Amino acid sequence: MGYTEDELIPLSALQHLVFCERQCALIHIEQLWDENRLTAEGRIMHERVHETGRESRGKVRVEHGLPLRSLRLGLIAKADVVEFHFVEDDKWQPFPVEYKRGKPKPDDCDKVQLCGQAMCLEEMLDVTVPAGAIYYGKTRHRLDVEFNDQLRKQTEDAAGRAHELIQSGRTPGAVFDKKCERCSLVTLCLPKAAHKKRSVQDYLIEARRSE
Ligand code: SF4
Incomplete structure (x- = not known):
């Protein structure tokens, strides 16, 4: 089963849902958002990396603010950064990189969001995206993430559940x-x-x- 253009929800809903279903509903149903110092810093960081553009660093091409979409999962987003690593001839391997203000979290919400980006890229470009990375501003550390079967299933389940929750219009x-x-x-x-x-x-x- 797939979704139509009108049914797409922001990919960020997955990250909110994995963290807390109520938070997901407050943001995506009730449109509540409390801007505090931490969220403002995160927003500014994202705005900087989201500025659209392209650069090349040797065998890596870097795309900023690439629009993403999956009709299969019903998601829409803008990627912070997608690196394209040169493989051979005109073959380039996409590698999504998400920027976070804080540090690695005890749950999988950031990994699920990144995996959602990878699954959008796979659908849009008809390729396999085996891995990506999350850059954490606080620790200045780039965490490599492998999109294994378990993370892909978790991401698909989160997408289905986020659609159900938003469609229901009920905040837990x-x-x-x-x-x-x-x-x-x-x-x-x-x-x-x-x-x-x-x-x-x-x-x-x-x-x-x-x-
Ligand atoms: S219950 Fe409320 S405060 Fe706690 S994580 Fe969920 S939305 Fe946030």
Whole structure:
């Protein structure tokens, strides 16, 4: 099954979904975005690398801001950077590179986003993209990522689930978790307050049951 042009969703939704379904819904259904210092730095970094253009460094051609799309996964995006590594004759191997302000995260959200880019490139250019990299600004480290079967399945599942969630128009309730401390929407989501509210409701339900 594929998607039409009108059904495409931003590839960034996958990264948000893998991090937290509620965050994905707040951004992509409710259009909420809390710009703080960290997100502003990340946005400026992306704007810089997104500036469209092309450069050549020996056997590597570098494309900035390349538009990406997959009708199979229903995704649309702009790549930070796609390197094309010379193989032979007129053969060049695409290698997506994503720029992140922070450092490597304990979950796979950045890898899923990068793998989504690779799968868009594969569909658009009819090639196989076996690997890419994520550059982390805080650690100034480039992490190589192999697009293995497990990561590809995780990316496909995330794309399907993101479509389902956005289509439903329903935002899941907040569940406070350690990752909330790293969430750019914590001041809008108020997960601790929402959790307390739910606990009071649970308390009342239990109290009525025991009457
Ligand atoms: S604060 Fe926590 S529950 Fe709320 S959107 Fe962020 S990660 Fe999800």
